Amino acid sequence: MENRRTDCEAINIDIVEKVRPKMPEMNLLYELSDFFKVMGDGTRIQLLWALEESEMCVGDLAVLLNMTKSAVSHQLKVLRVAKLVRAEKKGKNVYYSLNDHHVKLILEKALEHVCE
Amino acid sequence: MENRRTDCEAINIDIVEKVRPKMPEMNLLYELSDFFKVMGDGTRIQLLWALEESEMCVGDLAVLLNMTKSAVSHQLKVLRVAKLVRAEKKGKNVYYSLNDHHVKLILEKALEHVCE
DNA sequence: ACCACAATTGAATAATTGTTCAACTATTGT
């Protein structure tokens, strides 16, 4: 018997049990919400949008967003770990670019939603 | 002169100034990241996914997700404020359903991305 | 009128998170 965290009985057990098998693996849902979590920050959205226009190095992005290099670098790391951007070192500079073109599609769909 | 928060000069001023006018209004970007913030939580993603299958009341959702009614209600409120779900009172129960069919499209696109 | 049940609410707590600051690494130019 699994331990129950819930504090009530279902009103419509039939509906609940019909829906239950249609739910994706928890595993997958967490990956999904982690993905949205990465997008759910104003700075990171700006970075993604900027990099969609052109690859840039950290200093350029810092000037564009009017932030410190450190703050930008921290957020780029989050995007890097999430595999949304890619870093390439050229001399003293590190150039970042988008790693995944799904992202552009999702950003555009979400913008449609927000603008309606 | 605007106050500078940044701590460096741009390496490629030409690129920065070419990209700058292409950036959407900050305003819009914040709406966008707020939208993703709402999606960026495991519980809320589960709720959205479940409601895509069938409308349900709070008790049903609590049983399905194995959580307390209170926790579910709190998260439903977040989704309600974000206009992603709609509540309808029927007798003693409150039935929730998806309010926006863009959401399904975005969830599916994001799932494609995560599954690749 | 009363009881049982469904849902909401607000305060409290614990956990997570974004930015700052200072220290550090790595590379170029002299």
Add this chain to the structure above:
DNA sequence: ACAATAGTTGAACAATTATTCAATTGTGGT
């Protein structure tokens, strides 16, 4: 070898947030 610049890193701090708990509202049934 040295100074200057680009970027990264970790700790600290403030702010935000998800869940729990207890109290409350509102509805239906008796």
